Amino acid sequence: xxxxxxxxxxxxxxxxxxxxxxxxxxxxxxxxxxxxxxxxxxxxxxxxxxxxxxxxxxxxxxxxxxxxxxxxxxxxxxxxxxxxxxxxxxxxxxxxxxxxxxxxxxxxxxxxxxxxxxxxxxxxxxxxxxxxxxxxxxxxxxxxxxxxxxxxxxxxxxxxxxxxxxxxxxxxxxxxxxxxxxxxxxxxxxxxxxxxxxxxxxxxxxxxxxxxxxxxxxxxxxxxxxxxxxxxxxxxxx
Amino acid sequence: xxxxxxxxxxxxxxxxxxxxxxxxxxxxxxxxxxxxxxxxxxxxxxxxxxxxxxxxxxxxxxxxxxxxxxxxxxxxxxxxxxxxxxxxxxxxxxxxxxxxxxxxxxx
Numbered sequence: 001x002x003x004x005x006x007x008x009x010x011x012x013x014x015x016x017x018x019x020x021x022x023x024x025x026x027x028x029x030x031x032x033x034x035x036x037x038x039x040x041x042x043x044x045x046x047x048x049x050x051x052x053x054x055x056x057x058x059x060x061x062x063x064x065x066x067x068x069x070x071x072x073x074x075x076x077x078x079x080x081x082x083x084x085x086x087x088x089x090x091x092x093x094x095x096x097x098x099x100x101x102x103x104x105x106x107x108x109x110x111x112x113x114x115x116x117x118x119x120x121x122x123x124x125x126x127x128x129x130x131x132x133x134x135x136x137x138x139x140x141x142x143x144x145x146x147x148x149x150x151x152x153x154x155x156x157x158x159x160x161x162x163x164x165x166x167x168x169x170x171x172x173x174x175x176x177x178x179x180x181x182x183x184x185x186x187x188x189x190x191x192x193x194x195x196x197x198x199x200x201x202x203x204x205x206x207x208x209x210x211x212x213x214x215x216x217x218x219x220x221x222x223x224x225x226x227x228x229x230x231x232x233x234x235x236x237x238x
Numbered sequence: 239x240x241x242x243x244x245x246x247x248x249x250x251x252x253x254x255x256x257x258x259x260x261x262x263x264x265x266x267x268x269x270x271x272x273x274x275x276x277x278x279x280x281x282x283x284x285x286x287x288x289x290x291x292x293x294x295x296x297x298x299x300x301x302x303x304x305x306x307x308x309x310x311x312x313x314x315x316x317x318x319x320x321x322x323x324x325x326x327x328x329x330x331x332x333x334x335x336x337x338x339x340x341x342x343x344x345x
Binding site for chain 2 (some may be wrong): 038054057058078079083086107111113124174177179202221
């Protein structure tokens with residue numbers, strides 16, 4: 001049996017996305033469980049996971065709602081947590097920007113951390129993939145993760161109290177991100193960018209609502225690009 | 239417990255849904271297939287290494303995190319295995335395996 005190139009890429013994406021399921025499944029179930037324990041009904045819990053589909057922002061919003069923060073603060077904080085996805089949108093546009101508006105809108109709905117991270121690695125390694133192959137790969141990562149997110153949130157919401165929520169599963173989130181970044185630390189420019197990002201976000205932690213994160217990220221982008229162009233000049237001079 | 243009314247809860251859900259979608263759609267929707275300048279593309283190559291460490295660092299170190307030597311150790315192992323093997327899955331398995339393994343042993 002032979003598959004079209006786009007389908008082959010979809011299957012590759014689904015396979016490359018598998019490691020993330022180790023993290024997504026418990027994360028979704030725990031979100032469902034703590035949201036239910038905090039007093040949300042199943043429709044509200046599923047409203048978060050289906051309409052918003054952004055784990056860390058959902059957890060941040062839930063945390064603030066249990067502290068009875070004003071609605072405006074909940075919204076502002078949750079959206080600030082998601083602002084990094086504006087950079088994902090910019091980064092993925094050169095690769096899939098030629099797709100139809102409806103396809104781009106669907107890709108935007110699924111532009112969470114994992115498909116972005118894997119697709120940007122893949123498209124940098126294999127820039128000659130066609131548009132349909134790139135879309136195939138992106139959705140191959142994104143769709144199974146999205147479905148897992150819905151189903152495990154639902155399981156968590158229905159099982160509620162039976163799910164232990166204090167087993168340290170929150171640690172899975174930083175570990176996943178570190179595991180994505182570490183293999184990318186392959187040049188001095190990448191290392192310099194990552195270090196700038198870490199140092200600045202800690203120095204700027206006094207800034208409200210996660211705005212320090214954005215400043216740190218933009219500075220780290222500039223450092224990475226600058227070091228890259230220095231290294232190219234040194235290479236050209238040598 | 240959450241004391242917000244169902245209306246407030248749905249305002250938060252719908253507001254987050256629309257806001258998050260607009261953030262994700264921003265460049266994809268507006269720029270589409272117009273070419274981006276080379277300097278911008280160079281910057282964008284660094285988005286994962288520039289953004290993700292800034293998301294992670296405050297979870298592990300800094301004023302708001304409850305800094306835990308076990309977590310820091312496991313995070314360091316994750317980075318080392320990731321750099322060494324260039325494989326996301328091995329790095330996750332090493333970091334989480336060690337965390338839950340040592341956690342069970344140390345209580």
